[in-house]
Structure formats: C-alpha cells, structure tokens
Amino acid sequence: MVEKDRQSLLGIIEAIDKILSYVSEFKSPDEFFEHTINFDAVLMNFVVVGEMVDRLSEEFKNQYANIDWFKIKGFRNIIAHDYFGVDAEEVWQIIKDHLVELKSDIENILK
Secondary structure, X not given: OOHHHHHHXXXXXXXXXXXXXHHOOOOOHHHHHHOHHHHHHHHXXXXXXXXXXXXXXXXXXXXXXXXXXXXXXXXXXXXXXXHHHOOXXXXXXXXXXXXXXXXXXXXXXXX
C-alpha cells in the first residue's frame, strides 16, 4: 500500500472516531439535531471522510471495491453542496448502520 493511501485511511478512521464521540451522548436523531455544535461537527467530519476517500488512489479503491467509495464521496458532496437540506435522520442512520462497519473494514485493510 502506498503511503498516501495509508495516510488517507488513517484520516478516515480519525474522522469516524470523532463522529462517534460527538454522537455518543444522544439517544435519537432529534436530540442530536438539537445540539447544533455536535451536528455541525459531525457533518464537517463526514466532509473530511469524503475528502480522504477522494485522495485514495484509483488502484486502491478498485482493489477494495467491496467498500462503496463512490457513495461515501457522494454523501460528502451532499453535505457540502446542500448543507441546509441535510436530513438529521439520514445522518443518524448512516452513523448507526454503517460507520462502525466502515471503520472495521478500514482497520482490517491497515493490518
């Protein structure tokens, strides 16, 4: 693995860890959305994840095509270009249903 890809993966893990810590105290998407600092911080870190995905080489993304890199980057674009249209429920579901798995997949790649 080239160093640039490794550094990008480490950046993704760092951003995921921040997201998980920012939502850990909340029980629902509504509660999460009401805490605007946390909500904004989570969205910013999703942007970071998307930027790190964009920095991964095409060879790397092709090698690990089981991860939907295109969808991850697409979510970054939604946040960046339609910030006020971002649905807290959708963000909450992505965090609860996909983020831990993505982190685990990346950690396994790095091993």
